[in-house]
Amino acid sequence: MLVFLLIMSTGTLLLLLFDMKRMTKQLDEIIGNFGTNELVRTNTHSKILIQFIMKINQLIYLFKQDQQNMVKKEKELKQEVTNLSHDLRTPLTSIKGFSELLTDPSLSEAEKKEFLSIIQKKIDHLTMMLMPSMSYPKLNPLISH
Amino acid sequence: MLVFLLIMSTGTLLLLLFDMKRMTKQLDEIIGNFGTNELVRTNTHSKILIQFIMKINQLIYLFKQDQQNMVKKEKELKQEVTNLSHDLRTPLTSIKGFSELLTDPSLSEAEKKEFLSIIQKKIDHLTMMLMPSMSYPKLNPLISH
Numbered sequence: 001m002l003v004f005l006l007i008m009s010t011g012t013l014l015l016l017l018f019d020m021k022r023m024t025k026q027l028d029e030i031i032g033n034f035g036t037n038e039l040v041r042t043n044t045h046s047k048i049l050i051q052f053i054m055k056i057n058q059l060i061y062l063f064k065q066d067q068q069n070m071v072k073k074e075k076e077l078k079q080e081v082t083n084l085s086h087d088l089r090t091p092l093t094s095i096k097g098f099s100e101l102l103t104d105p106s107l108s109e110a111e112k113k114e115f116l117s118i119i120q121k122k123i124d125h126l127t128m129m130l131m132p133s134m135s136y137p138k139l140n141p142l143i144s145h
Numbered sequence: 146m147l148v149f150l151l152i153m154s155t156g157t158l159l160l161l162l163f164d165m166k167r168m169t170k171q172l173d174e175i176i177g178n179f180g181t182n183e184l185v186r187t188n189t190h191s192k193i194l195i196q197f198i199m200k201i202n203q204l205i206y207l208f209k210q211d212q213q214n215m216v217k218k219e220k221e222l223k224q225e226v227t228n229l230s231h232d233l234r235t236p237l238t239s240i241k242g243f244s245e246l247l248t249d250p251s252l253s254e255a256e257k258k259e260f261l262s263i264i265q266k267k268i269d270h271l272t273m274m275l276m277p278s279m280s281y282p283k284l285n286p287l288i289s290h
Contacts, residue, residue, distance in 0.1 A: 002147050009154040016161060020197045027200040031207060052165045055172040056201060062176060063208040070215040074222070081226060081284060085275050088233070092275070095240075096268045102247075102261055116247055119264075123241045130230050130237070139226055 012046075019044045023053070030060060037064070073138075080136045087129060091122045098122075157191075164189045168198065175205060182209070225283045232274060236267045243267075 023040050030038045039057040044050060098115045101107070107115075132140040168185050175183045184202040189195060243260045246252070252260075277285040 002151060006147060006151045006154060009151060009158055013154055013158045013161070016158070017191065017193045020193050024193070024197045024200050027197070027204060031200070031204055034207075046162065048162045048165050048169070052169045052172070055169050055176070056204075059172060059176055059201075059204065059208070062179075063204070063211075066208075067211060067215075070212075070219075074215070074219060077219070077222060077226075078286075081222075085284075089272065089275050092268055092272050096265065096272070099261055099264045099268065103258065113248065116244055119244045120241065123237055123244065127234065127237050127241070130234050139230075141223075 016044065016046060016049060019049065027056075034064075034067075077138045080138045084129065084136055084139060087135075088126060091126050095119050095122050161189065161191060161194060164194065172201075179209075179212075222283045225281045229274065229281055229284060232280075233271060236271050240264050240267050 019042055023042060026038070026040050030036075030040070039060055040053050042049060042053045044053075098119050102112060102115050129135070164187055168187060171183070171185050175181075175185070184205055185198050187194060187198045189198075243264050247257060247260050274280070
């Protein structure tokens, strides 16, 4: 009876330690290749170890989720900066063109007035784009002051 | 002798399980309050468990470091957007002012020419700011195309 208990107890202990050694390697791989969707796997029947491993996996899952959210957020912000930058350059080119036309001495007063009015509208449009807007929601907190 | 071995083996097993239960709680707190600099602490003398815990702590450390880097990166990017937005608005206001002055019929031809030249220079400056530059290194990959 005592021998049986000793074998059981030592066996359980050894299995537990063996399982932990295996999981340490798994964790090492997970840390090394963080992009993959690996979690720690265990063969144990010990409820306590299972709960411990579940917590570790929860941590890994949260870590990956957090990283994905951050990457997504950064990507969205960058996309908006790219959009804004592009949207700003188009009217600027146009304003430059009209200001060059205005140096033509053969222009009538009416034409000059019209071109100046276009320039002013385009400047107003540009200024508007640098205010909080529906078009660049991610940039709003940044361009509002 | 057998009794002694049994007590040793069972004792070690129980201590290990008790330690794991304690660490599960610690992990739970770490997950709940991720901002703190907590790591998992163990009282065990088992080398295998210590190595396992070291890996878990490495994961927690990497997670926190990664979060801090992401937050820093986002902050820098946002700061540059704020700077760019501010730097763009100042010349825009100035261009608007000169374009309004140009509608004044009492202006001499020389003055008109000068104001148009100022407008063009400011437009060129604005266009330059939307090109890759030393001033907005974080935004460069975004505003270069």
